[in-house]
Amino acid sequence: xxxxxTAGPAIELRGLRKTYTKGKKITVAVDGLDLVVPxxxxxxxxxxxxxGKTTTVEICEGLTEPDSGHVQILxxxxxxxDDRALRQRLGVCLQETKFHEKATVRETLVLFASxxxxxxxxxxxxxxVSLQEKADARQASLSGGQRQRLAVATxxxxxxxxxxxxxxxxxxxxxxxxxLWEVVRTFRRDGGTVVLTTHYMDEAQQLCxxxxxxxxxxxxxxGTPAExxxxxxxxxxxxxxxxxxxxxxRVAAADLEALPGVQATRLSGEQAALTxxxxxxxxxxxxxxxxxxxxxxxxxxxxxxxLEDVFVHLTGRHLRDEGAA
Amino acid sequence: xxxxxxxxVALVSLxxxxxxxxxxxxxxxxxxxxxxxxxxxxxAQAPQPLPVAVIxxxxxxxxxxxxxxxxxxxxxxxxxxxxxxxxxxxxxxxxVRATDDGPVLRNDPTRxxxxxxxxxxxxxxxxxxxxxAAPLSVEAEDxxxxxxIDWLIPGLVGLNLLGAGMWGIGFNLVHLRTQRLLRRLVVTxxxxxxxxxxxxxxxxxxxxxxxxxxxxxxxFVWGVPxxxxxLAFLLLVLAGGFAFMGLGCLLAARPRTIESIxxxxxxxxxxxxLLGGVFFSNERFTGVLRWAxxxxxxxxxxxALRDVMLEPTGVAAVVLPAAGLVGFGALCLLVAxxxxxxx
Numbered sequence: 001x002x003x004x005x006t007a008g009p010a011i012e013l014r015g016l017r018k019t020y021t022k023g024k025k026i027t028v029a030v031d032g033l034d035l036v037v038p039x040x041x042x043x044x045x046x047x048x049x050x051x052g053k054t055t056t057v058e059i060c061e062g063l064t065e066p067d068s069g070h071v072q073i074l075x076x077x078x079x080x081x082d083d084r085a086l087r088q089r090l091g092v093c094l095q096e097t098k099f100h101e102k103a104t105v106r107e108t109l110v111l112f113a114s115x116x117x118x119x120x121x122x123x124x125x126x127x128x129v130s131l132q133e134k135a136d137a138r139q140a141s142l143s144g145g146q147r148q149r150l151a152v153a154t155x156x157x158x159x160x161x162x163x164x165x166x167x168x169x170x171x172x173x174x175x176x177x178x179x180l181w182e183v184v185r186t187f188r189r190d191g192g193t194v195v196l197t198t199h200y201m202d203e204a205q206q207l208c209x210x211x212x213x214x215x216x217x218x219x220x221x222x223g224t225p226a227e228x229x230x231x232x233x234x235x236x237x238x239x240x241x242x243x244x245x246x247x248x249x250r251v252a253a254a255d256l257e258a259l260p261g262v263q264a265t266r267l268s269g270e271q272a273a274l275t276x277x278x279x280x281x282x283x284x285x286x287x288x289x290x291x292x293x294x295x296x297x298x299x300x301x302x303x304x305x306x307l308e309d310v311f312v313h314l315t316g317r318h319l320r321d322e323g324a325a
Numbered sequence: 326x327x328x329x330x331x332x333x334v335a336l337v338s339l340x341x342x343x344x345x346x347x348x349x350x351x352x353x354x355x356x357x358x359x360x361x362x363x364x365x366x367x368x369a370q371a372p373q374p375l376p377v378a379v380i381x382x383x384x385x386x387x388x389x390x391x392x393x394x395x396x397x398x399x400x401x402x403x404x405x406x407x408x409x410x411x412x413x414x415x416x417x418x419x420x421v422r423a424t425d426d427g428p429v430l431r432n433d434p435t436r437x438x439x440x441x442x443x444x445x446x447x448x449x450x451x452x453x454x455x456x457x458a459a460p461l462s463v464e465a466e467d468x469x470x471x472x473x474i475d476w477l478i479p480g481l482v483g484l485n486l487l488g489a490g491m492w493g494i495g496f497n498l499v500h501l502r503t504q505r506l507l508r509r510l511v512v513t514x515x516x517x518x519x520x521x522x523x524x525x526x527x528x529x530x531x532x533x534x535x536x537x538x539x540x541x542x543x544x545f546v547w548g549v550p551x552x553x554x555x556l557a558f559l560l561l562v563l564a565g566g567f568a569f570m571g572l573g574c575l576l577a578a579r580p581r582t583i584e585s586i587x588x589x590x591x592x593x594x595x596x597x598x599l600l601g602g603v604f605f606s607n608e609r610f611t612g613v614l615r616w617a618x619x620x621x622x623x624x625x626x627x628x629a630l631r632d633v634m635l636e637p638t639g640v641a642a643v644v645l646p647a648a649g650l651v652g653f654g655a656l657c658l659l660v661a662x663x664x665x666x667x668x
Contacts (some may be wrong), residue, residue, distance in 0.1 A: 061512050063668060087514040094512075098504040117511040158514070 008075055010035035010162050011060055014167035018055050018217075029055040030066070031090065031217035037210075039161075042184060042194040046201065046307060048317070053197040054095055054219035057166050061092050074162055079177035089159030093151045095167050095197075099139050099215040105150055106135045109157065116158030123184065129153040129183055148223055163194045163272075170202060181207055201307035213311060220314050228310045234263040234277040237284060237309065241271055241299035250293050259285040266312070270298075277307070288309025298310055347394035347580075351588030374399035375418045375442040376609055378408045383511035384423035390451070392421065395449040398442065412637055413471040415606030418442035421450075426462070433466040435473040437605045459585045470550045470635050478543035480603035482536045483565060483623055487597060489535060490569025491576070491590045498577035499586040502666065511667035520663060525570050525658075533559070533564035540634070552635035557643045561633060564647035564654075571654030572622070574661040581666070597623040614647070622653055 018030040030052045037043045037254055045053040050284040054125060060070060062078045076086050086146040099108045126132045129149040134142060142150065155163055165184065165275060169177040183195055184207055198204055202209050205225045213221040213228070221228055229235055253265040261282035262298075264275040278283040278301050290297055311317070342348055352606045376399045385402055392400045402412060411417045411432070417440040419430040428450055432439040447461055469475060499506050510520060513516040534629060540558075543549035551558075580586045600614065601609055601623030610618055618624045629646040 063508065063512055078468075084514045084516070090512070092509070092512040094505065094509055096505055097509040098506060098507070112513065115515045154509070224365065 002054040008039075009036045009072075010039045010074060011035065011043075011195065012058070012072040013048060013056070014070040014072070015319075016056065016059060016071065017067045018052075018064065019067055019245045020061065020186055021310055028217055030054050030059070030069075033069075033218055035212055035215070035219055035222075037193065037195060039193050040188070040191055041209035042188050042196060042207050044204040045195065045197040045214050046199070046204045046208075046211050046311070047197075047214035047313075048199055051214045053214050055217075056214070057164050057195060057197055060089065061164055062087070062183070089161045091155035091158060091163040093148075093155045093163070093165045093168055095170075097151055099147075099150065099154075101139045103115065104136050104138050104141070105131055105146075108139070108150060109153060112154040113157050119158040120156060122157075125153045125156050128156055128186065130179060141175070145172045145179065148172060148184070149180060152180065156183075156187065161192060165194060165196045167197055169198070169200065172179055177203065190193055201311070205307055209309065213307075213313075213314060215315050221310065225307060228307060232263070232275055232305050232313055234275045235305045236279050237303050237305055238279065238283060239271065239299075239301045239303070240273040240286070240297065241276070242290065243296040243298065244291075246270070246272055246295045247272055250295055251289065255289065256286065259289060264313075273309075275309070293306070345582065345584060347582050347588070348584040348606055351584055355592065363422055366404050372397065373609060375438050375445065376401070376411075376416060377419045377421060377442055377446060378403045378406050378411060378417050380405050380420060380422040381585075382423055388421055388428055392446055392449050397445050401623055404636065409471065410636070412466060413476065414608070414611075414631060415602075416608045417652060418467075419446055421446060424462075429462040429464060431464040431466050433471065433473050436476075446497065452562055469548050470552070474543070474547045475549045475635060476606075476631065477604070478539065478547070478549045479634045480601075480627050481543075482539050482562070483601070484598070484603045484629040485535050485539060486532055486562065486565040486626060487569050487623055489528070489532050489600075490566060490571075491594050492573075494525065494570045494573030495577040495586050495590055496573075496583070497528070498524070498574065501578050502577075502581060503583060506668045509513040512625050515635050517665060517667070518605035521574060521658065521665075522661065523569075525574070529563075529566050529570055533562055536562040536566075539655075549634065551634050553638035554640050557638060557640045558630070558633045560640065560647050561629050561643050563621070564628075564650040568622045568626070568650040568654040568657075569606060571661070574590070575657040575664075578661040578664040581668050597621050600624075602627045626650060 012032055013035040016030050016033040016035075017028075020027045020029055033052065033056060035056075045056065047053050055064060059066050060073055062073075062083060072197055073086060074089055078086070092207060103111070104241075105123060105126070113119060113122055119130075123132075129152055131146060131149055131153065134146055139147065139150075144204060145322045151167065152168060157167075161182075170181050172180070181203070186198065188194055196207060196208075197206070209223055210222070211228060213217045221231065223231070247267045247270065253267055254270065256262055256265040259282060261276050261278045262274050262285075263277055274282065274286065283302065287297070327478070342352075374397055377392060379385050379392065379402050381404050389402055390398050392398050405422075408417065408420050412420055416438065416440045418432065418436070422429050422431070430443055430446055432443055434440055434443075444583060445465065451461055466472065487630050496505075511517070540549075540551070544551055570626075572593065573590075576589045577586055580589060596617070600610070601616050601621050602608070602618065603623070607618040607624060625646050629643050633643060
């Protein structure tokens with residue numbers, strides 16, 4: 001194994017581009033994406049559905065061929081030598097996989113364990129994902145969370161250096177999500193690198209050391225969750241819900257932004273979201289202004305800024321917006 | 326019942342179908358294509374003459390000459406042993422032999438065309454205008470090894486091998502593709518050939534008990550003889566199973582939907598069902614049909630299985646057809662591996 005294969009970043013993508021053609025319609029899935037994923041981190045690709053996250057990950061996994069661009073995974077490139085040796089070092093959990101319905105959990109793991117000589121034992125992996133009690137249960141009897149943990153278990157069998165998890169918690173209940181998060185944290189503690197795609201901001205915020213926000217096939221922001229939130233210029237939000245026909249007429253965004261501590265304002269119907277540096281300075285001023293203009297307040301909440309706010313700030317859309325792609 | 330709901334459900338079902346081009350093709354295009362191809366194949370063809378043999382002996386020439394007066398009969402002269410074998414293998418519809426009491430006809434009335442051949446022969450040998458002639462003797466062929474059931478059972482074994490390969494392999498591979506399990510497997514260090522080989526062994530091992538079940542049923546329930554080598558039979562079952570499993574892999578190499586693999590399988594299987602020599606003999610076909618049936622692996626497996634079950638055939642005699650079947654399966658597998666769509 002060369003030095004490049006054991007040192008350097010886990011993933012290096014430069015000028016990655018991938019388009020899909022259906023009839024006369026050309027869809028650009030990845031549009032000149034650049035990315036470096038350091039080793040030993042949980043790296044999140046955050047973006048709405050159709051942003052290009054899965055295509056990017058599948059290119060990294062060697063499942064999809066890019067139209068152009070440079071791809072280096074653990075110091076190696078696909079189709080440049082022994083792909084099998086590279087696959088031995090990767091763990092993959094695809095967005096959607098249905099294993100053999102009539103196979104038990106253990107039988108499924110035995111099948112995948114056969115691909116990885118010297119990998120973890122089936123019992124070891126069952127313990128890692130807390131599925132010991134379901135070892136002899138068939139697929140059909142597993143819950144969504146248990147199926148997803150089994151999918152992660154198949155990815156952990158080969159003691160991978162780099163683990164790809166493509167939206168691993170989509171559709172899961174909160175408890176199942178937290179169980180999977182624990183699996184990811186354990187893997188990272190043991191020195192592994194994780195690439196996680198998600199459109200759940202809380203998941204990205206909880207798990208990721210670094211995050212690339214992806215939209216329309218490009219990385220539009222990159223940093224730690226704290227850095228991304230700090231990039232908003234303020235870390236708090238005041239959400240206002242006021243009487244109809246008041247915002248934009250009796251009080252303008254500029255009026256709100258002129259108040260002390262308010263960095264930015266976003267108006268939407270009867271709601272206003274104010275980005276503020278310090279809640280204790282901004283809040284009295286806001287209430288005073290509304291009272292002076294005779295605007296009735298129907299609701300008020302203060303909260304910390306989230307990655308969702310970062311995404312909205314960058315794109316003007318919410319992460320969960322349908323058709324965001 | 327709410328008509329609005331029924332209408333909405335009907336519309337969704339219709340759109341689901343209409344927006345799947347492969348489903349539309351296999352539903353509308355394929356039957357039309359079959360109608361065109363079969364229409365051309367059977368268009369303006371005179372009915373095939375029915376094969377009749379006159380057993381060599383006294384008066385055989387005269388009998389043959391009388392029978393040849395019917396343009397619907399193809400008459401040949403055979404010695405008794407060859408004639409019996411030909412009747413057992415479905416190559417003949419009727420045997421005629423001369424006796425001191427007049428001609429005796431022999432057929433298995435359960436076979437397709439057997440009774441038509443008898444009626445045509447009776448008309449040729451005893452014209453309706455000739456009231457003075459004595460009625461002809463007719464013997465039903467019911468000796469084990471010469472009946473229709475004896476001929477049918479090996480064909481059913483062949484048909485079962487065909488189904489196991491085409492549906493058991495092809496259908497299931499595409500099912501795994503639609504489940505995205507193949508995608509998951511291909512990102513592991515497993516080699517594609519390891520997967521396909523394992524898959525074939527897992528499914529292929531079942532063809533032996535399946536073939537044994539049909540054969541034992543035929544032998545013990547219907548009294549079908551088993552005159553050849555058991556080892557030769559096993560060799561043929563494995564080779565035939567491999568050939569059809571290879572074909573199943575080839576058909577499953579690209580399709581992304583169940584509709585597509587079902588259509589492709591029918592496209593391949595239907596002609597073999599009809600012409601592969603399962604339910605009626607294909608030995609008498611000529612011209613393009615002869616070429617077509619010889620190109621079908623089912624023809625060769627059925628022919629060899631009948632050799633082994635109905636005649637004292639040993640391993641040496643089946644090595645060549647078995648090798649041909651294995652070669653066909655291997656070629657299909659190689660092409661399938663090259664074309665195989667994992668994603």
